[in-house]
Amino acid sequence: MRTVTPDNITEVFQSYFGPDTDPRFREVIGSLATHLHAFTREVGLTHDEWRKALEALEWAAKITTPERNEFVLLSDVMGLSSLVDMINSRQGATSSSVLGPFHVSDAPPMEIGDDMRGDFDDEVLLVEGQVRDADGNPVPGAEIDIWQTAPNGLYSSQDPDQDIMSFHGLMTADENGRYAFTTVRPVSYTVPTDGPVGEILNAAGRHPWRPSHLHFIVKAQGFRDLVTEVFPADDPYLDQDTVFGVRSDLVMTYKPQPAGSFPDGFALSGKVDGPFARVDFDFTLVRN
Amino acid sequence: MRTVTPDNITEVFQSYFGPDTDPRFREVIGSLATHLHAFTREVGLTHDEWRKALEALEWAAKITTPERNEFVLLSDVMGLSSLVDMINSRQGATSSSVLGPFHVSDAPPMEIGDDMRGDFDDEVLLVEGQVRDADGNPVPGAEIDIWQTAPNGLYSSQDPDQDIMSFHGLMTADENGRYAFTTVRPVSYTVPTDGPVGEILNAAGRHPWRPSHLHFIVKAQGFRDLVTEVFPADDPYLDQDTVFGVRSDLVMTYKPQPAGSFPDGFALSGKVDGPFARVDFDFTLVRN
Numbered sequence: 001m002r003t004v005t006p007d008n009i010t011e012v013f014q015s016y017f018g019p020d021t022d023p024r025f026r027e028v029i030g031s032l033a034t035h036l037h038a039f040t041r042e043v044g045l046t047h048d049e050w051r052k053a054l055e056a057l058e059w060a061a062k063i064t065t066p067e068r069n070e071f072v073l074l075s076d077v078m079g080l081s082s083l084v085d086m087i088n089s090r091q092g093a094t095s096s097s098v099l100g101p102f103h104v105s106d107a108p109p110m111e112i113g114d115d116m117r118g119d120f121d122d123e124v125l126l127v128e129g130q131v132r133d134a135d136g137n138p139v140p141g142a143e144i145d146i147w148q149t150a151p152n153g154l155y156s157s158q159d160p161d162q163d164i165m166s167f168h169g170l171m172t173a174d175e176n177g178r179y180a181f182t183t184v185r186p187v188s189y190t191v192p193t194d195g196p197v198g199e200i201l202n203a204a205g206r207h208p209w210r211p212s213h214l215h216f217i218v219k220a221q222g223f224r225d226l227v228t229e230v231f232p233a234d235d236p237y238l239d240q241d242t243v244f245g246v247r248s249d250l251v252m253t254y255k256p257q258p259a260g261s262f263p264d265g266f267a268l269s270g271k272v273d274g275p276f277a278r279v280d281f282d283f284t285l286v287r288n
Numbered sequence: 289m290r291t292v293t294p295d296n297i298t299e300v301f302q303s304y305f306g307p308d309t310d311p312r313f314r315e316v317i318g319s320l321a322t323h324l325h326a327f328t329r330e331v332g333l334t335h336d337e338w339r340k341a342l343e344a345l346e347w348a349a350k351i352t353t354p355e356r357n358e359f360v361l362l363s364d365v366m367g368l369s370s371l372v373d374m375i376n377s378r379q380g381a382t383s384s385s386v387l388g389p390f391h392v393s394d395a396p397p398m399e400i401g402d403d404m405r406g407d408f409d410d411e412v413l414l415v416e417g418q419v420r421d422a423d424g425n426p427v428p429g430a431e432i433d434i435w436q437t438a439p440n441g442l443y444s445s446q447d448p449d450q451d452i453m454s455f456h457g458l459m460t461a462d463e464n465g466r467y468a469f470t471t472v473r474p475v476s477y478t479v480p481t482d483g484p485v486g487e488i489l490n491a492a493g494r495h496p497w498r499p500s501h502l503h504f505i506v507k508a509q510g511f512r513d514l515v516t517e518v519f520p521a522d523d524p525y526l527d528q529d530t531v532f533g534v535r536s537d538l539v540m541t542y543k544p545q546p547a548g549s550f551p552d553g554f555a556l557s558g559k560v561d562g563p564f565a566r567v568d569f570d571f572t573l574v575r576n
Contacts, residue, residue, distance in 0.1 A: 002527050003536035006374045012532065013367045018493015025491050028331050033366055035327040040371045043319045050363070050372045057359045061349030071345045075338070078321055079301045083328045084338045086294045203313050205306015239290050244300065248291035 010037045056196040063195045067157060069101060073197045077206075082244035090224055092134040093286040095247040097229040100215065102155035107145055110169035113266040116183040118166050122151045124268060124276040125254065128180035131173050131218055131283045138177035139285055142220040145170050148186040149212070182268050185254065185277070186212040188237050201242065208242055211235035216283070223285035230281050252279045298325045344484040351483045355445060357389060361485045365494075370532035378512055380422040381574040383535035385517040388503065390443040395433055398457035401554040404471040406454050410439045412556060412564040413542065416468035419461050419506055419571045426465035427573055433458050433505040436474040470556050473542065473565070474500040476525050489530065496530055499523035504571070511573035518569050540569045 004012055013033045017026050039045075060070035075081045076098065085096045110116070117124070131142040147168045149155055156166040173179045190208040193201065201208050213229040231238060231246055233253045238246055254277040262272035292300055301321045305314050327333075348358035363369045364386065373384045398404070405412070419430040435456045437443055444454040461467045478496040481489065489496050501517040519526055519534055521541045526534055542565040550560040 004370065004374070004529075004532050004534060006371060009367050009371050009374070009532055016492065016494050016528065016530075021493045022491065028333070028337060029488070029492060031327050031331045035323040035330075036366060036368055037371055039319050039323040040368060041375060042323075043316050044375055045316070045372050047372060047376055049316060050369070054357070054359055054363065057345075057348075058352060058357070060345075061352055061359070064346060064349055069342070069346070071342055071349070075342065078324060079297050080324055080328060081338070082292065083294060083297050083325055084333050084335060086292070086297070087329060087332055088335055200317070203310065204304065204317060205309045206304050240304065241292075242304075244292050244297055246292060 006041060010034050013037070056200070059196045067101070068192065070192075070195045070197060072101060073191055073195075074200075076243040077191065077197055077201060079244045085227075085245075086247075090286045092284065093224065094218075094226055094228060094283045095249050096227050097245040097247065097250060098243055099217075099227050100229075102157060103145070103147060103215065103217070104157070104164065104168050107147065107168040107170040108165050110146075110171045110181060111267075112171060112174060112178070112180055113269075114169070114171070114181050115267045116146070116148075116167055116169055116181060118163070120151050120184055122184040123274070124182050124262070124272050125185050126180070126182050126257075126263075126266070126276060126278045127214065127281065128178070128278075129281040129283065131177040131179070131220065131285060133223070134284060134286050138175075139220045139223065140173070140175040140177055142173040142177055142179075142218055142223075142283075142285070143170065144173060144179050145215075145217040145219075146181070147215045148183065149189055151184050151187060153187045153189040180266070182266055183214075185232070186214055188212045188235060191242060206242060207237075207240070209237045209240070210243060211237035211241050211246065213245070218283045218285060220285055222287055224288055226283060226285055228283075232279075252281045254279050294329060298322050301325070344488070347484045355389070356480065358480075358483045358485060360389060361479055361483075362488075364531040365479065365485055365489060367532045373515075373533075374535075378574045380572065381512065382506075382514055382516060382572045383537050384515050385533040385535065385538060386531055387505075387515050388517075390445060391433070391435060391503065391505070392445070392452065392456050395435065395456040395458040396453050398434075398459045398469060399555075400459060400462060400466070400468055401557075402457070402459070402469055403555045404434070404436075404455055404457055404469060406451070408439050408472055410472040411562070412470050412550070412560050413473050414468070414470050414545075414551075414554070414564060414566045415502065415569065416466070416566075417569040417571065419465040419467070419508065419573060421511070422572060422574050426463075427508045427511065428461070428463040428465055430461040430465055430467075430506055430508040430511075430571075430573070431458065432461060432467050433503075433507075434469070435503045436471065437477055437500070439472050439475060441475045441477040468554070470554055471502075473520070474502055476500045476523060479530060494530060495525075495528070497525045497528070498531060499525040499529050499534065501533070506571045506573060508573055510575055512576050514571060514573055516571075520567075540567045542567050 064070045089096045131139045156162040193208045213231045218226040352358045377384045419427045444450040481496045501519045506514040547562045
């Protein structure tokens, strides 16, 4: 008979696959088992450590809801979500980055130049840019889904004082691929720390902060969807995003603008007297 | 600034650890991240596959209860539980094997020679043996915790028709380390297949069967606890245990005994007229 040993268990695992197993399933599960076995052997995982890992998963199970998914957060802080984003990014396109849990379906339509600030009257941030293809040609009529934190650091779904569609909007770029809107600066925030992920971060001596960012999903017919985030260059957490979302091409700069220089063509035109900030961010899509 | 890439994300992950992190925590979590990142890159995990993995964890979360832990089962069928058992086994001791979810605390005490069959009148199996140290000397008074399936393939906690202590017992070996009891043959059974683990086994073309086995925990003062299982040599699933629990030194042989040969010194002595089976299994403990 065959005896299972630490040295042959991976081989035995592979031998269990049936002959009709989908080759991709076999590749993925076989590789996962190979790497998990290698990890277990490499560190000499103890029964106590194994039990703690299982307890962390059970705790994650208890607190996971449709609005708060601790398993996704675990994948995020382990760098897995970001790695999946990166290896599925397309050459020549703007980098993709974590979707995160705060996207809403059916965001309210916005006209080019509309304002997202709602009841918040913090300093205006004017965001504009162009959607282009890999050759630099404009992509007319691209659909741009935009969301961000309010100035209090909360997404609408985390904040009973905000409408669920607060700081969410869906804009169609013009015939030159251009988009523009006004908003406020998004702010840095922490991922939830009251579950097992918080304990892991704490034990690792890691902070739970994400640098502030604007979320975008950019879609256009014939092009691959782009899910991404854009980060200001001066954010203190830029080099230490706890979910590993920052890429160099996703960094933007807020340019301070003097009082009295607010342009025409915006919902806020004529209403902004003081200084404001301006940022230009272009997206590159690649064809399907 | 530093940009995160598929090639440096593991290094970035390691750089996030704080200076005061417990070295063992850092070793385990650092190695886990390294291997999960390598897996993700190696197979080029897609967003769809990542989402399916997250959905499997959420499904496991939904069906996990104190009596049915799908995360433990996932670890079992991936070979992780068994690998942890093996790498923590001590040289010179009887191999350890999966504890499983069916152990109960405070099993009822049994005298040497007692019978476990309860209301089941299947053919008698006489189990006996000796607990020894690594030099072959008897370990007097070792405590032996025993449990198994009923002939219907169910453990007591799975079967409303059985008392919760049915086929569970706690025996103290004699001054020569000897133990003996009568029972019925345990039977092969399937792990639960109505959750994500069942789907994974099905997609992998794997069966959900475990070879039949007797469970033992053997403890003695000054020795390391032994958690193990013992399997009959003629079980059809011996080479294909779906949780990888079989080791060559854990295989036993049922020896058929003729009618009229049942020995003295047992609770059933004088009550067994027909043929019965006999098995001898010795345990070796190593000192702490």
